[in-house]
Every structure is written in C-alpha cells, then in structure tokens.
Amino acid sequence: MSPAYVGTQLVHGYVGGGAATGTQVDLVALAQGGAAPAPPPSSGKIFVGARITGSYEKTTMGALDANDAPYSADPALPHPTAWDTFEGINGNTRPGSMGGARLAYVQFGLGVGWTAGNPTATANFATVYGNLINWAQARGAFTQFDWGATTTALTDILADNATARSNFSALADAMYANGKPVLFRPLWEMNGGWYAWGIGGTGNISHAQYITIWRRIWQYFADRKAGVAAGTGTGTGTGNVSFFWCPNYWISTSSPTNQGMQRYPGDAYVDWVGPDGYARANTGATPNSLFDYTLAEMTSVVAASKPFAIGEWGCMDSVGGAGKAAFFNTFFGSFLQKWPRLKAANYFHASGADGTDNWIPTIEANRAAYATGVAAVGLGNTTTLPLNQKVPIPA
Numbered sequence: 001m002s003p004a005y006v007g008t009q010l011v012h013g014y015v016g017g018g019a020a021t022g023t024q025v026d027l028v029a030l031a032q033g034g035a036a037p038a039p040p041p042s043s044g045k046i047f048v049g050a051r052i053t054g055s056y057e058k059t060t061m062g063a064l065d066a067n068d069a070p071y072s073a074d075p076a077l078p079h080p081t082a083w084d085t086f087e088g089i090n091g092n093t094r095p096g097s098m099g100g101a102r103l104a105y106v107q108f109g110l111g112v113g114w115t116a117g118n119p120t121a122t123a124n125f126a127t128v129y130g131n132l133i134n135w136a137q138a139r140g141a142f143t144q145f146d147w148g149a150t151t152t153a154l155t156d157i158l159a160d161n162a163t164a165r166s167n168f169s170a171l172a173d174a175m176y177a178n179g180k181p182v183l184f185r186p187l188w189e190m191n192g193g194w195y196a197w198g199i200g201g202t203g204n205i206s207h208a209q210y211i212t213i214w215r216r217i218w219q220y221f222a223d224r225k226a227g228v229a230a231g232t233g234t235g236t237g238t239g240n241v242s243f244f245w246c247p248n249y250w251i252s253t254s255s256p257t258n259q260g261m262q263r264y265p266g267d268a269y270v271d272w273v274g275p276d277g278y279a280r281a282n283t284g285a286t287p288n289s290l291f292d293y294t295l296a297e298m299t300s301v302v303a304a305s306k307p308f309a310i311g312e313w314g315c316m317d318s319v320g321g322a323g324k325a326a327f328f329n330t331f332f333g334s335f336l337q338k339w340p341r342l343k344a345a346n347y348f349h350a351s352g353a354d355g356t357d358n359w360i361p362t363i364e365a366n367r368a369a370y371a372t373g374v375a376a377v378g379l380g381n382t383t384t385l386p387l388n389q390k391v392p393i394p395a
Contacts, residue, residue: 057082099371140381284321314359332373
C-alpha cells in the first residue's frame with residue numbers, strides 16, 4: 001500500500017453487498033461448474049503474514065525503535081523492537097498490536113526500480129537483502145518481497161536493454177545467493193490506475209505490454225538460476241523465488257478493476273495467485289463480499305495446482321455491518337473453508353498516507369478476534385523452511 005491507494009477508494013465504494021452479491025453467486029457457480037456446492041471442510045493451516053509499521057509500534061505500543069519489519073529484526077536493536085510489540089513478546093508489556101498473533105511471514109519492499117539510491121541497483125544490495133531475509137528467518141518468518149517500477153524501468157524492461165538485464169541480474173543473484181524461500185510480488189495491483197504499471201497509470205502500459213514485462217522479469221530470474229546471462233531465454237525455473245501475481249480485487253463486471261485477468265501472464269510464469277482487498281469504513285463489507293467474485297474468476301482461469309494468497313488485506317474498526325471482530329471471525333472460519341486453495345494471507349497493519357485508510361485495530365476485542373483466528377488456522381514458525389526451494393504450499 002502507498003499514497004497511490006487514494007485511488008483505491010473508488011473501488012472500495014462498491015463493497016458492502018447489494019446487487020453485486022447476486023452476481024458473485026452466479027460467478028462462483030460458473031467457476032465451480034454448476035450450482036455452488038456446500039463449502040468443503042477446512043483443508044488445514046495457512047501462512048499468516050503482516051506488514052509491521054514501526055512508527056506505530058514505537059509511538060503507541062512501546063517499541064524502542066521505529067523500524068518496519070524485517071528491519072526491526074536487526075539483532076543489534078534493543079528489545080522490545082517493533083516486531084516484539086507487534087507479536088507481544090521479548091519484554092513487551094502489552095498484549096501485542098494484533099493480540100499476540102505470531103507471524104509466518106512479513107511483507108517488505110526495497111524501493112521502486114530504478115529510482116536513485118534504490119538498493120536493487122547498488123553494489124551492496126546482496127548484503128542488504130541477505131541481512132533482512134536472515135533476520136526475518138531468525139525470527140521464524142519468511143518474506144513477501146514487493147517490487148515496483150518507475151516508467152523508466154518499465155520502458156527498459158520492454159526494450160530488454162542492458163540496464164534491465166543488469167539490474168535484474170543483481171536482484172536475482174542476491175535472492176539466489178541467500179537461498180531462502182521468498183514470495184516475490186512484482187508489479188502488484190496492475191488492474192488499477194494508481195501505479196505506473198497499472199491500467200490508466202502513468203506508464204501507459206497495455207495488457208499485452210504488462211504480460212510481456214512480467215514474463216521478461218520471470219525469464220531474467222530463470223536465466224540467472226540456470227547460470228546464464230539474463231535475457232538469454234534458456235532458463236526454465238526460478239528456484240527459491242516464488243512469483244506471486246496479485247491484482248486488486250473486483251466484485252462485479254462493472255467494478256473499475258474488473259480487467260484483472262486480462263493481465264494474467266499465464267500459469268507457466270506464476271507460483272502463487274491472489275488479490276489485494278480492503279474493507280473500508282461504513283461499507284458493511286465481509287470477506288465474502290470483498291473476495292468471492294475475484295477468487296471465483298481466478299478459479300475458472302488459473303491452473304488448479306496454483307495456490308491462492310491474499311497479498312494485502314485490511315479492515316477498518318469502523319467497517320460497519322457486523323463489525324471488525326465478526327469480519328476476522330468469518331475470514332479465519334467459514335471464508336477459508338469456502339476457499340481451500342487460499343493458503344496465505346498478509347494483513348496490512350498500517351495507516352495510509354491519506355488519513356482514511358487505517359487498518360490497525362484500535363479496539364482490544366478486534367485484536368483478540370484476529371489473534372484467535374491466527375491461533376486456529378495460522379502456521380507459526382517457518383525458520384526451518386528448506387533452502388533453495390519454493391515457499392511450500394501448506395497441506
């Protein structure tokens with residue numbers, strides 16, 4: 001999430017039931033080959049992740065630093081760190097920002113490629129990246145690593161020029177040298193207009209161009225994994241780097257972001273698939289009203305072998321309807337049972353720059369509902385994930 005999320009308000013104005021609910025049921029039935037059956041039993045645990053906002057942890061929860069995760073896992077920092085106060089451990093005197101829920105992974109990024117000073121374009125990137133990944137794993141978490149792009153970077157990738165090949169070689173080499181599994185989420189929310197790579201964004205990127213860019217990035221990684229120069233085109237896999245394709249959600253054919261699947265790069269170029277989505281104030285939104293339509297369309301298009309994940313999700317305390325605690329209870333209960341392909345979900349524990357998109361729970365009952373849900377279905381410590389392999393799919 002970024003200042004660009006101001007544009008997301010147009011999308012979130014659609015949530016909360018109404019005519020779209022009936023449309024969702026129709027598409028779910030279509031995606032499942034006829035009338036929608038009763039939800040299957042829960043298929044087991046999921047990876048639960050979060051964006052941890054260090055500034056909130058320091059000013060509100062008593063952290064001694066203001067670093068976002070995984071920077072807050074630096075062993076040189078005094079406890080309690082921002083990660084400590086989020087999870088409620090290591091000297092923290094409060095119950096934790098999310099009721100003491102422990103995380104399987106954390107979300108982070110390293111700037112927009114290739115802006116001046118972006119670590120992905122500097123000689124010490126491998127050290128910066130390796131430290132962050134290692135610190136996170138020492139805390140028991142893998143990472144969701146987001147990568148955005150300037151219009152210049154998009155142009156370079158489309159041209160397949162030396163700059164694009166060099167910068168992605170540095171990025172891929174660092175991720176392979178570290179070897180730890182990473183959920184790599186480049187160019188997310190491509191079906192909205194708030195990012196340069198989105199529909200109507202400043203990069204003026206067509207559906208076909210977006211697919212070309214995605215596939216080219218994947219090929220750069222595959223080539224480096226094969227030990228050949230990026231752009232050679234002979235690499236066939238991306239090793240420990242799991243590519244995560246993540247549009248913004250849509251709830252009907254009339255939603256502004258309903259062209260998401262037109263930018264799907266194909267099963268051969270993704271490992272995980274799933275949307276972002278947020279329940280805004282006074283919408284009465286539920287997990288089903290946010291995600292059912294999108295997940296049903298993905299089910300009808302994406303190979304059954306591909307797991308689903310939610311790249312970012314959040315719910316305001318003032319969501320309305322049954323309320324935020326009920327939202328969490330439904331999400332970790334009947335919603336996950338309805339969508340057994342959903343194997344990971346990353347909560348965006350942050351307050352947006354526009355001042356209205358505050359997803360941080362401020363009511364203890366809401367924190368407790370989240371923590372209870374994580375305890376019931378969340379996979380905890382992932383320190384022992386094997387090197388040089390993809391992020392595993394929970395059974």
